[in-house]
Amino acid sequence: xxxxxxxxxxxxxxxxxxxxxxxxxxxxxxxxxxxxxxxxxxxxxxxxxxxxxxxxxxxxxxxxxxxxxxxxxxxxxxxxxxxxxxxxxxxxxxxxxxxxxxxxxxxxxxxxxx
Amino acid sequence: xxxxxxxxxxxxxxxxxxxxxxxxxxxxxxxxxxxxxxxxxxxxxxxxxxxxxxxxxxxxxxxxxxxxxxxxxxxxxxxxxxxxxxxxxxxxxxxxxxxxxxxxxxxxxxxxxxxx
Numbered sequence: 001x002x003x004x005x006x007x008x009x010x011x012x013x014x015x016x017x018x019x020x021x022x023x024x025x026x027x028x029x030x031x032x033x034x035x036x037x038x039x040x041x042x043x044x045x046x047x048x049x050x051x052x053x054x055x056x057x058x059x060x061x062x063x064x065x066x067x068x069x070x071x072x073x074x075x076x077x078x079x080x081x082x083x084x085x086x087x088x089x090x091x092x093x094x095x096x097x098x099x100x101x102x103x104x105x106x107x108x109x110x111x112x113x114x
Numbered sequence: 115x116x117x118x119x120x121x122x123x124x125x126x127x128x129x130x131x132x133x134x135x136x137x138x139x140x141x142x143x144x145x146x147x148x149x150x151x152x153x154x155x156x157x158x159x160x161x162x163x164x165x166x167x168x169x170x171x172x173x174x175x176x177x178x179x180x181x182x183x184x185x186x187x188x189x190x191x192x193x194x195x196x197x198x199x200x201x202x203x204x205x206x207x208x209x210x211x212x213x214x215x216x217x218x219x220x221x222x223x224x225x226x227x228x229x230x
Contacts, residue, residue, distance in 0.1 A: 036221075042223070043207070043221050043222060043223035043224055044158075044207070044221040045221075046218070046220075049218065090157065090158070101148045101160050101163050101209075101219070102148075102160075102209070102219050103160070104150075104157045104158045105157060106156065106157040107156075107157050109155075
């Protein structure tokens with residue numbers, strides 16, 4: 001079975017600071033990897049996804065993530081955060097083939113202060 | 115495209131009553147729908163997977179007689195919480211997978227259930 005761990009429970013940054021949120025997964029096979037964001041009071045939105053190809057994936061709102069297969073990691077990055085990035089961020093994984101549901105990490109709450 | 119709606123967005127009910135939550139894919143046909151439960155400040159926990167026209171597959175520890183899932187059409191799945199109790203209070207989120215768009219799942223806005 002797959003599992004996802006997100007190392008940071010709550011991250012507090014000042015505006016313009018750089019962001020990196022850790023995500024590691026455990027699964028022996030090929031996977032698809034996702035980052036979702038949940039703004040306060042809103043539903044989950046897809047930030048970016050990796051299925052195959054270039055391990056550096058660019059998403060919406062200036063976010064990117066790098067898949068490092070040897071480390072089973074898919075860390076999310078943004079060079080300069082804004083106050084509007086305050087939200088909950090979830091890393092998720094599912095099997096590359098087959099009809100399997102997404103398995104989520106516990107989430108990281110990001111608070112950006114002015 | 116790929117919009118998923120849920121109804122109601124918020125429901126309060128008395129202990130012992132049943133509550134039905136609807137999940138609709140508005141502009142696509144969803145061959146598979148998923149139901150998740152999100153506890154406060156916790157991650158999403160998968161409850162069940164349902165394929166149109168067949169019985170749902172429940173995750174370990176989820177009571178199938180308590181959480182009834184019906185996926186009667188390619189655009190509608192329902193979750194009925196039967197004989198609800200206060201511990202069933204939670205945020206329920208549905209998700210739909212598009213058959214011809216790989217493995218991407220689209221999420222509904224969620225339903226906040228409060229059982230008094």
